[in-house]
Amino acid sequence: MSVTTIGPSGGLTRDNLHFLLGALCAETGLDPTGAELIKFTNNAVFRLRTAPVVVRIAGSTAARDRASLVVRVARWLQGHDFPAVRLLPGFEQPFLLHGQMITLWKEVPCTGRRPDGADLAVLLRRLHRLPGAPDELPPWRPMREVRQRLDEPEELGAADHAFLLRECDEVEERLAGLRFALPPGVIHGDAFLGNVIAGPRGPVLCDFDGTGVGPREWDLAPVAVGRLRLDYATDDHAMLAEHYGVDVTEWEGFPVLRRLRELKLVTSVLPILRSNPSIRAQWEHRMRTFRARDLTTRWQPYR
Incomplete structure:
Protein backbone atom coordinates (compact mmCIF):
# COMPACT_ATOMS: atom_id res chain seq x y z
CA MET A 1 0.00 0.00 0.00
CA SER A 2 1.41 3.37 -0.93
CA VAL A 3 1.83 5.83 1.92
CA THR A 4 -0.62 8.69 1.66
CA THR A 5 -0.75 11.56 4.14
CA ILE A 6 -4.26 12.70 4.95
CA GLY A 7 -4.19 16.42 5.59
CA PRO A 8 -4.76 17.49 9.19
CA SER A 9 -7.40 20.05 8.23
CA GLY A 10 -10.55 18.87 6.52
CA GLY A 11 -9.13 15.43 5.82
CA LEU A 12 -11.25 13.19 8.00
CA THR A 13 -14.12 12.40 5.70
CA ARG A 14 -15.96 9.16 6.30
CA ASP A 15 -14.12 7.59 3.38
CA ASN A 16 -10.78 8.60 4.87
CA LEU A 17 -11.79 7.30 8.27
CA HIS A 18 -12.53 3.89 6.79
CA PHE A 19 -9.24 4.01 4.87
CA LEU A 20 -7.39 4.74 8.14
CA LEU A 21 -9.24 1.95 9.91
CA GLY A 22 -8.25 -0.49 7.18
CA LYS A 39 -18.85 8.76 17.14
CA PHE A 40 -17.61 11.42 14.72
CA THR A 41 -17.18 14.79 16.41
CA ASN A 42 -13.84 16.02 17.76
CA ASN A 43 -12.66 12.40 17.50
CA SER A 60 -8.26 17.70 15.00
CA THR A 61 -4.80 19.14 15.57
CA ALA A 62 -5.70 19.65 19.23
CA ALA A 63 -6.64 15.98 19.60
CA ARG A 64 -3.57 14.79 17.69
CA ASP A 65 -1.27 16.88 19.86
CA ARG A 66 -2.66 15.22 22.99
CA ALA A 67 -2.72 11.60 21.83
CA SER A 68 0.52 10.67 23.58
CA LEU A 69 -0.70 12.36 26.76
CA VAL A 70 -3.94 10.38 26.59
CA VAL A 71 -1.89 7.17 26.50
CA ARG A 72 0.20 8.22 29.51
CA VAL A 73 -2.89 9.17 31.50
CA ALA A 74 -4.57 5.85 30.69
CA ARG A 75 -1.51 3.93 31.89
CA TRP A 76 -1.31 6.02 35.07
CA PHE A 91 1.00 -2.47 21.03
CA GLU A 92 3.14 0.63 21.27
CA GLY A 112 -24.95 -1.77 33.39
CA ARG A 113 -27.54 0.82 34.31
CA ARG A 114 -27.19 4.34 32.97
CA PRO A 115 -24.55 6.24 34.98
CA ASP A 116 -25.83 9.36 36.71
CA GLY A 117 -24.45 12.42 38.44
CA ALA A 118 -23.81 10.51 41.64
CA ASP A 119 -21.64 8.00 39.75
CA LEU A 120 -19.66 10.81 38.15
CA ALA A 121 -19.19 12.46 41.55
CA VAL A 122 -17.70 9.26 42.96
CA LEU A 123 -15.33 8.97 40.00
CA LEU A 124 -14.25 12.61 40.26
CA ARG A 125 -13.69 12.49 44.00
CA ARG A 126 -11.49 9.44 43.51
CA LEU A 127 -9.65 10.98 40.55
CA HIS A 128 -9.03 14.21 42.46
CA ARG A 129 -7.42 12.26 45.30
CA LEU A 130 -5.06 10.10 43.21
CA PRO A 131 -1.39 10.49 44.11
CA GLY A 132 1.63 10.65 41.86
CA ALA A 133 0.26 12.30 38.75
CA PRO A 134 2.48 12.03 35.66
CA ASP A 135 5.04 14.83 35.56
CA GLU A 136 4.13 15.56 31.96
CA LEU A 137 0.55 16.55 32.78
CA PRO A 138 0.04 20.00 31.24
CA PRO A 139 -1.44 22.96 33.08
CA TRP A 140 -5.03 23.85 32.29
CA ARG A 141 -5.04 26.06 29.20
CA PRO A 142 -8.59 25.78 27.87
CA MET A 143 -8.28 28.52 25.27
CA ARG A 144 -5.37 26.84 23.53
CA GLU A 145 -7.58 24.02 22.30
CA VAL A 146 -10.34 26.41 21.24
CA ARG A 147 -7.90 28.55 19.29
CA HIS A 161 -14.84 33.31 12.83
CA ALA A 162 -14.14 36.88 13.90
CA PHE A 163 -16.82 36.69 16.60
CA LEU A 164 -15.40 33.49 18.05
CA LEU A 165 -11.89 34.95 18.14
CA ARG A 166 -13.20 37.98 20.03
CA GLU A 167 -15.06 35.65 22.35
CA CYS A 168 -11.82 33.78 23.07
CA ASP A 169 -10.14 37.04 24.04
CA GLU A 170 -12.99 38.07 26.31
CA VAL A 171 -13.37 34.70 28.05
CA GLU A 172 -9.61 34.44 28.50
CA GLU A 173 -9.52 37.85 30.16
CA ARG A 174 -12.33 36.90 32.53
CA LEU A 175 -10.69 33.58 33.38
CA ALA A 176 -7.52 35.39 34.39
CA GLY A 177 -9.51 37.35 36.97
CA LEU A 178 -11.15 34.35 38.68
CA ARG A 179 -10.30 33.36 42.23
CA PHE A 180 -10.97 29.63 42.49
CA ALA A 181 -12.25 28.31 45.80
CA LEU A 182 -11.16 24.66 45.53
CA PRO A 183 -7.53 23.54 45.63
CA PRO A 184 -6.11 22.85 42.15
CA GLY A 185 -4.85 19.47 41.04
CA VAL A 186 -5.43 16.74 38.47
CA ILE A 187 -8.65 17.25 36.52
CA HIS A 188 -10.37 15.14 33.89
CA GLY A 189 -11.06 18.20 31.78
CA ASP A 190 -14.31 17.10 30.10
CA ALA A 191 -16.28 15.54 32.93
CA PHE A 192 -19.80 14.96 31.68
CA LEU A 193 -21.95 11.83 31.54
CA GLY A 199 -19.55 -1.12 32.42
CA PRO A 200 -20.51 -4.58 33.72
CA ARG A 201 -18.53 -3.91 36.93
CA GLY A 202 -19.75 -0.36 37.35
CA PRO A 203 -19.23 3.01 35.66
CA VAL A 204 -15.85 3.75 34.08
CA LEU A 205 -14.36 7.03 32.89
CA CYS A 206 -13.12 7.65 29.35
CA ASP A 207 -11.76 10.42 27.08
CA PHE A 208 -8.64 11.96 28.61
CA ASP A 209 -7.87 14.59 25.95
CA GLY A 210 -8.48 17.38 28.46
CA THR A 211 -6.73 15.82 31.45
CA GLY A 212 -4.23 18.11 33.15
CA VAL A 213 -3.61 20.16 36.26
CA GLY A 214 -6.11 22.89 36.94
CA PRO A 215 -9.09 24.09 38.96
CA ARG A 216 -11.40 21.38 40.25
CA GLU A 217 -14.35 23.70 39.59
CA TRP A 218 -13.85 23.01 35.88
CA ASP A 219 -14.60 19.31 36.38
CA LEU A 220 -17.89 20.24 38.06
CA ALA A 221 -18.97 22.72 35.38
CA PRO A 222 -19.90 20.50 32.38
CA VAL A 223 -22.81 18.75 34.09
CA ALA A 224 -24.02 22.04 35.55
CA VAL A 225 -23.95 23.65 32.10
CA GLY A 226 -25.64 20.57 30.65
CA ARG A 227 -28.56 21.03 33.02
CA LEU A 228 -28.93 24.67 32.00
CA ARG A 229 -28.33 24.37 28.27
CA LEU A 230 -28.80 20.86 26.90
CA ASP A 231 -32.14 19.10 26.61
CA TYR A 232 -31.44 16.25 29.01
CA ALA A 233 -34.19 14.21 30.64
CA THR A 234 -32.58 14.02 34.09
CA ASP A 235 -30.99 16.53 36.47
CA ASP A 236 -27.60 14.94 36.97
CA HIS A 237 -26.18 18.17 38.35
CA ALA A 238 -28.18 17.94 41.57
CA MET A 239 -26.81 14.44 42.18
CA LEU A 240 -23.27 15.48 41.28
CA ALA A 241 -23.37 18.45 43.65
CA GLU A 242 -24.81 16.36 46.48
CA HIS A 243 -22.32 13.50 46.21
CA TYR A 244 -19.25 15.58 45.43
CA GLY A 245 -20.14 18.07 48.15
CA VAL A 246 -19.87 21.24 46.07
CA ASP A 247 -22.46 23.06 43.94
CA VAL A 248 -20.35 24.93 41.42
CA THR A 249 -23.31 27.04 40.30
CA GLU A 250 -23.25 28.78 43.69
CA TRP A 251 -19.67 29.95 43.12
CA GLU A 252 -19.37 33.52 41.85
CA GLY A 253 -17.10 32.51 38.98
CA PHE A 254 -19.51 29.97 37.50
CA PRO A 255 -20.92 32.31 34.78
CA VAL A 256 -17.42 32.57 33.31
CA LEU A 257 -17.00 28.79 33.31
CA ARG A 258 -20.42 28.44 31.72
CA ARG A 259 -19.42 30.79 28.93
CA LEU A 260 -16.20 28.86 28.43
CA ARG A 261 -17.99 25.52 28.36
CA GLU A 262 -20.51 26.77 25.81
CA LEU A 263 -17.71 28.22 23.69
CA LYS A 264 -16.08 24.79 23.68
CA LEU A 265 -19.40 23.11 22.81
CA VAL A 266 -19.73 25.43 19.82
CA THR A 267 -16.15 25.13 18.58
CA SER A 268 -15.50 21.44 19.25
CA VAL A 269 -16.75 20.35 15.82
CA LEU A 270 -15.31 23.16 13.69
CA PRO A 271 -12.63 20.92 12.10
CA ILE A 272 -15.29 18.51 10.76
CA LEU A 273 -18.24 20.76 9.87
CA ARG A 274 -18.01 19.80 6.20
CA SER A 275 -16.82 16.24 6.74
CA ASN A 276 -19.78 15.35 8.96
CA PRO A 277 -22.80 17.23 7.52
CA SER A 278 -25.23 15.56 9.95
CA ILE A 279 -24.08 17.93 12.72
CA ARG A 280 -24.41 21.13 10.69
CA ALA A 281 -27.98 22.07 11.66
CA GLN A 282 -27.32 21.62 15.38
CA TRP A 283 -24.07 23.58 15.13
CA GLU A 284 -25.83 26.46 13.40
CA HIS A 285 -28.50 26.45 16.14
CA ARG A 286 -25.83 26.54 18.85
CA MET A 287 -23.84 29.25 17.11
CA ARG A 288 -26.89 31.44 16.53
CA THR A 289 -28.08 31.32 20.15
CA PHE A 290 -24.56 31.57 21.59
CA ARG A 291 -23.81 34.64 19.51
CA ALA A 292 -27.11 36.23 20.59
CA ARG A 293 -26.18 35.55 24.25
CA ASP A 294 -29.42 33.63 24.57
CA LEU A 295 -29.01 31.63 27.78
CA THR A 296 -32.37 29.85 27.76
CA THR A 297 -32.74 28.13 24.38
CA ARG A 298 -31.93 24.43 24.62
CA TRP A 299 -29.35 22.58 22.56
CA GLN A 300 -29.35 18.98 21.50
CA PRO A 301 -26.35 16.61 21.58
CA TYR A 302 -24.50 16.24 18.29
CA ARG A 303 -25.60 13.06 16.56
Whole structure:
Protein backbone atom coordinates (compact mmCIF):
# COMPACT_ATOMS: atom_id res chain seq x y z
CA MET A 1 0.00 0.00 0.00
CA SER A 2 1.41 3.37 -0.93
CA VAL A 3 1.83 5.83 1.92
CA THR A 4 -0.62 8.69 1.66
CA THR A 5 -0.75 11.56 4.14
CA ILE A 6 -4.26 12.70 4.95
CA GLY A 7 -4.19 16.42 5.59
CA PRO A 8 -4.76 17.49 9.19
CA SER A 9 -7.40 20.05 8.23
CA GLY A 10 -10.55 18.87 6.52
CA GLY A 11 -9.13 15.43 5.82
CA LEU A 12 -11.25 13.19 8.00
CA THR A 13 -14.12 12.40 5.70
CA ARG A 14 -15.96 9.16 6.30
CA ASP A 15 -14.12 7.59 3.38
CA ASN A 16 -10.78 8.60 4.87
CA LEU A 17 -11.79 7.30 8.27
CA HIS A 18 -12.53 3.89 6.79
CA PHE A 19 -9.24 4.01 4.87
CA LEU A 20 -7.39 4.74 8.14
CA LEU A 21 -9.24 1.95 9.91
CA GLY A 22 -8.25 -0.49 7.18
CA ALA A 23 -4.63 0.64 7.29
CA LEU A 24 -4.53 0.26 11.07
CA CYS A 25 -6.05 -3.21 10.96
CA ALA A 26 -3.61 -4.28 8.25
CA GLU A 27 -0.74 -3.24 10.53
CA THR A 28 -2.11 -4.78 13.73
CA GLY A 29 -3.76 -7.94 12.44
CA LEU A 30 -7.24 -6.83 13.46
CA ASP A 31 -10.25 -7.26 11.18
CA PRO A 32 -12.23 -4.13 10.17
CA THR A 33 -15.14 -6.09 8.69
CA GLY A 34 -18.44 -4.64 9.87
CA ALA A 35 -16.83 -2.01 12.11
CA GLU A 36 -19.32 0.58 13.35
CA LEU A 37 -18.57 4.31 13.45
CA ILE A 38 -20.13 5.19 16.81
CA LYS A 39 -18.85 8.76 17.14
CA PHE A 40 -17.61 11.42 14.72
CA THR A 41 -17.18 14.79 16.41
CA ASN A 42 -13.84 16.02 17.76
CA ASN A 43 -12.66 12.40 17.50
CA ALA A 44 -13.85 9.50 15.38
CA VAL A 45 -14.52 6.24 17.21
CA PHE A 46 -15.07 2.80 15.66
CA ARG A 47 -16.29 -0.31 17.43
CA LEU A 48 -14.97 -3.48 15.81
CA ARG A 49 -17.45 -6.28 15.23
CA THR A 50 -14.86 -9.04 15.12
CA ALA A 51 -13.10 -8.27 18.42
CA PRO A 52 -13.89 -6.36 21.65
CA VAL A 53 -11.83 -3.39 20.48
CA VAL A 54 -12.50 0.33 20.05
CA VAL A 55 -10.46 2.40 17.60
CA ARG A 56 -10.11 6.12 18.29
CA ILE A 57 -8.88 8.47 15.56
CA ALA A 58 -7.95 12.00 16.60
CA GLY A 59 -10.14 14.43 14.68
CA SER A 60 -8.26 17.70 15.00
CA THR A 61 -4.80 19.14 15.57
CA ALA A 62 -5.70 19.65 19.23
CA ALA A 63 -6.64 15.98 19.60
CA ARG A 64 -3.57 14.79 17.69
CA ASP A 65 -1.27 16.88 19.86
CA ARG A 66 -2.66 15.22 22.99
CA ALA A 67 -2.72 11.60 21.83
CA SER A 68 0.52 10.67 23.58
CA LEU A 69 -0.70 12.36 26.76
CA VAL A 70 -3.94 10.38 26.59
CA VAL A 71 -1.89 7.17 26.50
CA ARG A 72 0.20 8.22 29.51
CA VAL A 73 -2.89 9.17 31.50
CA ALA A 74 -4.57 5.85 30.69
CA ARG A 75 -1.51 3.93 31.89
CA TRP A 76 -1.31 6.02 35.07
CA LEU A 77 -4.96 5.33 35.85
CA GLN A 78 -4.48 1.62 35.20
CA GLY A 79 -1.56 1.65 37.62
CA HIS A 80 -3.92 2.91 40.32
CA ASP A 81 -6.65 0.42 39.34
CA PHE A 82 -8.89 3.40 38.63
CA PRO A 83 -12.18 2.54 36.88
CA ALA A 84 -11.39 3.80 33.38
CA VAL A 85 -11.10 2.49 29.85
CA ARG A 86 -7.96 0.47 29.18
CA LEU A 87 -5.58 0.59 26.24
CA LEU A 88 -5.43 -2.57 24.16
CA PRO A 89 -2.28 -4.37 25.35
CA GLY A 90 0.47 -5.62 23.09
CA PHE A 91 1.00 -2.47 21.03
CA GLU A 92 3.14 0.63 21.27
CA GLN A 93 0.69 3.52 21.27
CA PRO A 94 -0.38 5.90 19.88
CA PHE A 95 -0.13 4.85 16.24
CA LEU A 96 0.92 7.45 13.70
CA LEU A 97 -0.57 6.46 10.34
CA HIS A 98 -0.83 8.67 7.28
CA GLY A 99 -0.40 11.78 9.37
CA GLN A 100 -3.09 10.81 11.87
CA MET A 101 -2.93 9.71 15.53
CA ILE A 102 -4.85 6.55 16.44
CA THR A 103 -5.29 4.64 19.68
CA LEU A 104 -6.69 1.17 20.41
CA TRP A 105 -8.82 0.43 23.47
CA LYS A 106 -10.43 -2.58 25.09
CA GLU A 107 -14.17 -2.31 24.59
CA VAL A 108 -16.25 -1.82 27.74
CA PRO A 109 -19.65 -3.47 27.18
CA CYS A 110 -22.46 -1.08 28.10
CA THR A 111 -24.35 -3.65 30.15
CA GLY A 112 -24.95 -1.77 33.39
CA ARG A 113 -27.54 0.82 34.31
CA ARG A 114 -27.19 4.34 32.97
CA PRO A 115 -24.55 6.24 34.98
CA ASP A 116 -25.83 9.36 36.71
CA GLY A 117 -24.45 12.42 38.44
CA ALA A 118 -23.81 10.51 41.64
CA ASP A 119 -21.64 8.00 39.75
CA LEU A 120 -19.66 10.81 38.15
CA ALA A 121 -19.19 12.46 41.55
CA VAL A 122 -17.70 9.26 42.96
CA LEU A 123 -15.33 8.97 40.00
CA LEU A 124 -14.25 12.61 40.26
CA ARG A 125 -13.69 12.49 44.00
CA ARG A 126 -11.49 9.44 43.51
CA LEU A 127 -9.65 10.98 40.55
CA HIS A 128 -9.03 14.21 42.46
CA ARG A 129 -7.42 12.26 45.30
CA LEU A 130 -5.06 10.10 43.21
CA PRO A 131 -1.39 10.49 44.11
CA GLY A 132 1.63 10.65 41.86
CA ALA A 133 0.26 12.30 38.75
CA PRO A 134 2.48 12.03 35.66
CA ASP A 135 5.04 14.83 35.56
CA GLU A 136 4.13 15.56 31.96
CA LEU A 137 0.55 16.55 32.78
CA PRO A 138 0.04 20.00 31.24
CA PRO A 139 -1.44 22.96 33.08
CA TRP A 140 -5.03 23.85 32.29
CA ARG A 141 -5.04 26.06 29.20
CA PRO A 142 -8.59 25.78 27.87
CA MET A 143 -8.28 28.52 25.27
CA ARG A 144 -5.37 26.84 23.53
CA GLU A 145 -7.58 24.02 22.30
CA VAL A 146 -10.34 26.41 21.24
CA ARG A 147 -7.90 28.55 19.29
CA GLN A 148 -6.41 25.48 17.61
CA ARG A 149 -9.86 24.53 16.36
CA LEU A 150 -10.40 28.06 15.11
CA ASP A 151 -7.19 27.69 13.11
CA GLU A 152 -8.65 24.81 11.07
CA PRO A 153 -12.40 25.30 10.64
CA GLU A 154 -14.40 23.78 7.81
CA GLU A 155 -16.89 26.15 6.18
CA LEU A 156 -16.92 28.75 8.95
CA GLY A 157 -18.00 32.20 7.74
CA ALA A 158 -15.69 35.16 8.25
CA ALA A 159 -18.10 36.96 10.57
CA ASP A 160 -18.59 33.92 12.78
CA HIS A 161 -14.84 33.31 12.83
CA ALA A 162 -14.14 36.88 13.90
CA PHE A 163 -16.82 36.69 16.60
CA LEU A 164 -15.40 33.49 18.05
CA LEU A 165 -11.89 34.95 18.14
CA ARG A 166 -13.20 37.98 20.03
CA GLU A 167 -15.06 35.65 22.35
CA CYS A 168 -11.82 33.78 23.07
CA ASP A 169 -10.14 37.04 24.04
CA GLU A 170 -12.99 38.07 26.31
CA VAL A 171 -13.37 34.70 28.05
CA GLU A 172 -9.61 34.44 28.50
CA GLU A 173 -9.52 37.85 30.16
CA ARG A 174 -12.33 36.90 32.53
CA LEU A 175 -10.69 33.58 33.38
CA ALA A 176 -7.52 35.39 34.39
CA GLY A 177 -9.51 37.35 36.97
CA LEU A 178 -11.15 34.35 38.68
CA ARG A 179 -10.30 33.36 42.23
CA PHE A 180 -10.97 29.63 42.49
CA ALA A 181 -12.25 28.31 45.80
CA LEU A 182 -11.16 24.66 45.53
CA PRO A 183 -7.53 23.54 45.63
CA PRO A 184 -6.11 22.85 42.15
CA GLY A 185 -4.85 19.47 41.04
CA VAL A 186 -5.43 16.74 38.47
CA ILE A 187 -8.65 17.25 36.52
CA HIS A 188 -10.37 15.14 33.89
CA GLY A 189 -11.06 18.20 31.78
CA ASP A 190 -14.31 17.10 30.10
CA ALA A 191 -16.28 15.54 32.93
CA PHE A 192 -19.80 14.96 31.68
CA LEU A 193 -21.95 11.83 31.54
CA GLY A 194 -21.06 11.22 27.90
CA ASN A 195 -17.59 10.29 29.13
CA VAL A 196 -18.84 7.72 31.62
CA ILE A 197 -19.52 4.18 30.37
CA ALA A 198 -21.94 1.80 32.09
CA GLY A 199 -19.55 -1.12 32.42
CA PRO A 200 -20.51 -4.58 33.72
CA ARG A 201 -18.53 -3.91 36.93
CA GLY A 202 -19.75 -0.36 37.35
CA PRO A 203 -19.23 3.01 35.66
CA VAL A 204 -15.85 3.75 34.08
CA LEU A 205 -14.36 7.03 32.89
CA CYS A 206 -13.12 7.65 29.35
CA ASP A 207 -11.76 10.42 27.08
CA PHE A 208 -8.64 11.96 28.61
CA ASP A 209 -7.87 14.59 25.95
CA GLY A 210 -8.48 17.38 28.46
CA THR A 211 -6.73 15.82 31.45
CA GLY A 212 -4.23 18.11 33.15
CA VAL A 213 -3.61 20.16 36.26
CA GLY A 214 -6.11 22.89 36.94
CA PRO A 215 -9.09 24.09 38.96
CA ARG A 216 -11.40 21.38 40.25
CA GLU A 217 -14.35 23.70 39.59
CA TRP A 218 -13.85 23.01 35.88
CA ASP A 219 -14.60 19.31 36.38
CA LEU A 220 -17.89 20.24 38.06
CA ALA A 221 -18.97 22.72 35.38
CA PRO A 222 -19.90 20.50 32.38
CA VAL A 223 -22.81 18.75 34.09
CA ALA A 224 -24.02 22.04 35.55
CA VAL A 225 -23.95 23.65 32.10
CA GLY A 226 -25.64 20.57 30.65
CA ARG A 227 -28.56 21.03 33.02
CA LEU A 228 -28.93 24.67 32.00
CA ARG A 229 -28.33 24.37 28.27
CA LEU A 230 -28.80 20.86 26.90
CA ASP A 231 -32.14 19.10 26.61
CA TYR A 232 -31.44 16.25 29.01
CA ALA A 233 -34.19 14.21 30.64
CA THR A 234 -32.58 14.02 34.09
CA ASP A 235 -30.99 16.53 36.47
CA ASP A 236 -27.60 14.94 36.97
CA HIS A 237 -26.18 18.17 38.35
CA ALA A 238 -28.18 17.94 41.57
CA MET A 239 -26.81 14.44 42.18
CA LEU A 240 -23.27 15.48 41.28
CA ALA A 241 -23.37 18.45 43.65
CA GLU A 242 -24.81 16.36 46.48
CA HIS A 243 -22.32 13.50 46.21
CA TYR A 244 -19.25 15.58 45.43
CA GLY A 245 -20.14 18.07 48.15
CA VAL A 246 -19.87 21.24 46.07
CA ASP A 247 -22.46 23.06 43.94
CA VAL A 248 -20.35 24.93 41.42
CA THR A 249 -23.31 27.04 40.30
CA GLU A 250 -23.25 28.78 43.69
CA TRP A 251 -19.67 29.95 43.12
CA GLU A 252 -19.37 33.52 41.85
CA GLY A 253 -17.10 32.51 38.98
CA PHE A 254 -19.51 29.97 37.50
CA PRO A 255 -20.92 32.31 34.78
CA VAL A 256 -17.42 32.57 33.31
CA LEU A 257 -17.00 28.79 33.31
CA ARG A 258 -20.42 28.44 31.72
CA ARG A 259 -19.42 30.79 28.93
CA LEU A 260 -16.20 28.86 28.43
CA ARG A 261 -17.99 25.52 28.36
CA GLU A 262 -20.51 26.77 25.81
CA LEU A 263 -17.71 28.22 23.69
CA LYS A 264 -16.08 24.79 23.68
CA LEU A 265 -19.40 23.11 22.81
CA VAL A 266 -19.73 25.43 19.82
CA THR A 267 -16.15 25.13 18.58
CA SER A 268 -15.50 21.44 19.25
CA VAL A 269 -16.75 20.35 15.82
CA LEU A 270 -15.31 23.16 13.69
CA PRO A 271 -12.63 20.92 12.10
CA ILE A 272 -15.29 18.51 10.76
CA LEU A 273 -18.24 20.76 9.87
CA ARG A 274 -18.01 19.80 6.20
CA SER A 275 -16.82 16.24 6.74
CA ASN A 276 -19.78 15.35 8.96
CA PRO A 277 -22.80 17.23 7.52
CA SER A 278 -25.23 15.56 9.95
CA ILE A 279 -24.08 17.93 12.72
CA ARG A 280 -24.41 21.13 10.69
CA ALA A 281 -27.98 22.07 11.66
CA GLN A 282 -27.32 21.62 15.38
CA TRP A 283 -24.07 23.58 15.13
CA GLU A 284 -25.83 26.46 13.40
CA HIS A 285 -28.50 26.45 16.14
CA ARG A 286 -25.83 26.54 18.85
CA MET A 287 -23.84 29.25 17.11
CA ARG A 288 -26.89 31.44 16.53
CA THR A 289 -28.08 31.32 20.15
CA PHE A 290 -24.56 31.57 21.59
CA ARG A 291 -23.81 34.64 19.51
CA ALA A 292 -27.11 36.23 20.59
CA ARG A 293 -26.18 35.55 24.25
CA ASP A 294 -29.42 33.63 24.57
CA LEU A 295 -29.01 31.63 27.78
CA THR A 296 -32.37 29.85 27.76
CA THR A 297 -32.74 28.13 24.38
CA ARG A 298 -31.93 24.43 24.62
CA TRP A 299 -29.35 22.58 22.56
CA GLN A 300 -29.35 18.98 21.50
CA PRO A 301 -26.35 16.61 21.58
CA TYR A 302 -24.50 16.24 18.29
CA ARG A 303 -25.60 13.06 16.56
